Amino acid sequence: MDAKTLCLGALTCGPASGYEIRKLFEEGAYATLHPIGFGSIYPALTALLADGLVECTAEEQSGRPDKKVYRLTDAGVAALAQALLGEPQADRxxxxxxxxxxxxxxxxxxxxxxxxxxxxxxxxxxxxxxxxxxxxxxxxxxxxxxxxxxxxxxxxxxxxxxxxxxxxxxxxxxxxxxxxxxxxxxxxxxxxxxxxxxxxxxxxxx
Amino acid sequence: MDAKTLCLGALTCGPASGYEIRKLFEEGAYATLHPIGFGSIYPALTALLADGLVECTAEEQSGRPDKKVYRLTDAGVAALAQALLGEPQADRxxxxxxxxxxxxxxxxxxxxxxxxxxxxxxxxxxxxxxxxxxxxxxxxxxxxxxxxxxxxxxxxxxxxxxxxxxxxxxxxxxxxxxxxxxxxxxxxxxxxxxxxxxxxxxxxxx
DNA sequence: CTCCTCATGTAATTAGTTACATGATTTA
DNA sequence: TAAATCATGTAACTAATTACATGAGGAG
Incomplete structure (x- = not known):
């Protein structure tokens, strides 16, 4: 299961930033199901945006980098549903x-x-x-x-x-x-x- | 836990070839504890041999490549015991x-x-x-x-x-x-x- | 006053998987 | 006769982790 699908899945819980997605995978709904870190999430999100599977609005914040909130597009939901039909890899x-x-x-x-x-x-x-x-x-x-x-x-x-x-x-x-x-x-x-x-x-x- | 330590551990069960070590990790005593394949085992074994932590005798076989049987040296057992004192990574x-x-x-x-x-x-x-x-x-x-x-x-x-x-x-x-x-x-x-x-x-x- | 949380991203390194190359013997 | 098992090893590629860069605000 690649990082892109993982991010798409996380976004079904609602719009989120890369930072928040990581938290979902280490504390939230997806905790311990699949380890994934910043180094995989940010590039994945960028790729998904380029493919039109997510859209993104940047919220300005004082001091911090803009918080980029991603949300699923219809195409994104379809792509996820499609990916979910593939063969799951064996548990490791x-x-x-x-x-x-x-x-x-x-x-x-x-x-x-x-x-x-x-x-x-x-x-x-x-x-x-x-x-x-x-x-x-x-x-x-x-x-x-x-x-x-x-x-x-x-x-x-x-x-x-x-x-x-x-x-x-x-x-x-x-x-x-x-x-x-x-x-x-x-x-x-x-x-x-x-x-x-x-x-x-x-x-x-x- | 790196491939070298994993191989050292497998060899505590007795002398074995690279092929047999892989079987230990997918069917035998270490099954599902740690996934590891040929691509990691053979280089690890070569490195361990160079470090004097294992020794190896090649058994000639008809047709097939020589079966190289590795066994732990005293230094190997010591190195393994030492590695076992390190901090274990979190389960994944x-x-x-x-x-x-x-x-x-x-x-x-x-x-x-x-x-x-x-x-x-x-x-x-x-x-x-x-x-x-x-x-x-x-x-x-x-x-x-x-x-x-x-x-x-x-x-x-x-x-x-x-x-x-x-x-x-x-x-x-x-x-x-x-x-x-x-x-x-x-x-x-x-x-x-x-x-x-x-x-x-x-x-x-x- | 220090550490943690929030926040994004890139670059480098390391690790792991997969494919290739070779080939005889046994099982179905 | 085709496929699986036994048997080793290298090369290429993909994926993941770690480190780096930057920096404000709040909690202890």
Whole structure:
């Protein structure tokens, strides 16, 4: 799905500027469905304007660059409907965290715990954002996707809550950080599960 | 997460050729966690060899090019463990299908039904592949990720089964394909929900 | 007083995908 | 007999991210 179609889709929610479109894709209706940044949006909008699929009125603002508000034309709606008839590409998911967790044996138990917390927190944050929207206000399409998002995020959180401790315990038991012995057997290191709690508040973002 | 780290990770499962690594990422242990193709794997392997992080023995084969089997060196394991300590990038998910479904109002009801079926089938296929593996054979890390995958895929399938029909019905009611009237009100077109059943067996793949 | 939000756009770099080149063996 | 699998690698192309440039106003 190319950036042009994505922008066209975003504009069905109503007229918007490039800046606002980006927000739709990172916080709003299209959040997490399709990552897209300024570098893709602005050129796409320019191309759409040249093709007559959107029209644009510039609103003067003090200091800031003019706010260019784009809206769909009839041709734009038709082009979008057409694009929506094409074959959808297969879903793609990529997760550094899950890849790392697959290689848990190579990672200190403390860091595994941190990774799990962070993963949970990220999903909880998405969930909270979605919970703030009332599905009753949405048309059927967005409501369906919204509900799907809720279930999936909840499933991830539940799985971490149910099996996260067991993973940390297994790693702590299998290869202790303090001892360098390899075959430690089934140690009962699960007792003090909540002491240090990961630390490392710096470098949390980016 | 770059292609080199991904290859290093794959090689923890044991020595493998580039061809086999790709299979790991599309069917095996790392399936759907990180998309990666030949074009990324072969150059990465060459670079890793130059850095001494993997070593390689070529097995002669009749007709085919030599099968180059790569395995991790001690330096490779150390480099991987080091890379695993870096900040994981945020998860990225992209779904053409879900984006399309968000714009369901612009799509004929029949096609919505097809989209839902296809989405369900894709997730069912992934689920079946995962169900074929016994988690008991896995170390804690892969087992955790495996379990997470199962729950998530199941959640998607369940959601489609529970709410898919309602979506199709809403679209069919809101904007009928046969009538061109725009403000049709709350029509009771939900009755014959299962007549044509989508058809279009051609162009199913790719 | 500093940081964040608003606001647009270009340029450079990096990453990823696709196509090509080659070819024997197995399966349908 | 046609197509898929196995097997590696390069070159070209497309797409995406990041950095840069500019700058006012409001919140903390």
């Amino acid at each position: 998911y990529r997760s550094d965290t899950l890849f790392m967790l697959t290689l848990a044996e190579l990672i200190p138990a403390e860091r595994i715990r941190w990774l799990l917390r962070q993963h949970r927190a990220a999903h909880q944050a998405e969930l909270d954002k979605m919970l703030a929207c009332d599905p009753a206000d949405m048309p059927a399409g967005p409501r369906f996707v919204h509900g799907l998002g809720l279930t999936v995020y909840q499933a991830v959180i539940d799985h971490i809550d149910r099996h996260g401790d067991a993973l940390v315990a297994a790693i702590a038991a299998g290869r202790d950080t303090t001892t360098s012995g390899s075959s430690a057997g089934t140690a009962e290191a699960s007792g003090g599960a909540d002491r240090g709690l990961g630390g490392s508040s710096r470098t949390a973002a980016k | 998910y992209r779904s053409d299908t879900l984006f399309m479904l968000t714009l369901a109002e612009l799509i004929p009801a029949e096609r919505i039904r097809w989209l839902l079926r296809q989405h369900r089938a894709a997730h069912q296929a992934e689920l079946d592949k995962m169900l074929a593996c016994d988690p008991a054979d896995m170390p804690a890390g892969p087992r955790f990720v495996h379990g997470l995958g199962l729950t998530v895929y199941q959640a998607v399938i369940d959601h489609i089964d529970r709410h898919g029909d309602a979506l199709v019905a809403a679209i069919a009611a809101g904007r009928d394909t046969t009538t061109s009237g725009s403000s049709a009100g709350t029509a009771e077109a939900s009755g014959g929900a299962d007549r044509g059943l989508g058809g279009s067996s051609r162009t199913a793949a790719k």
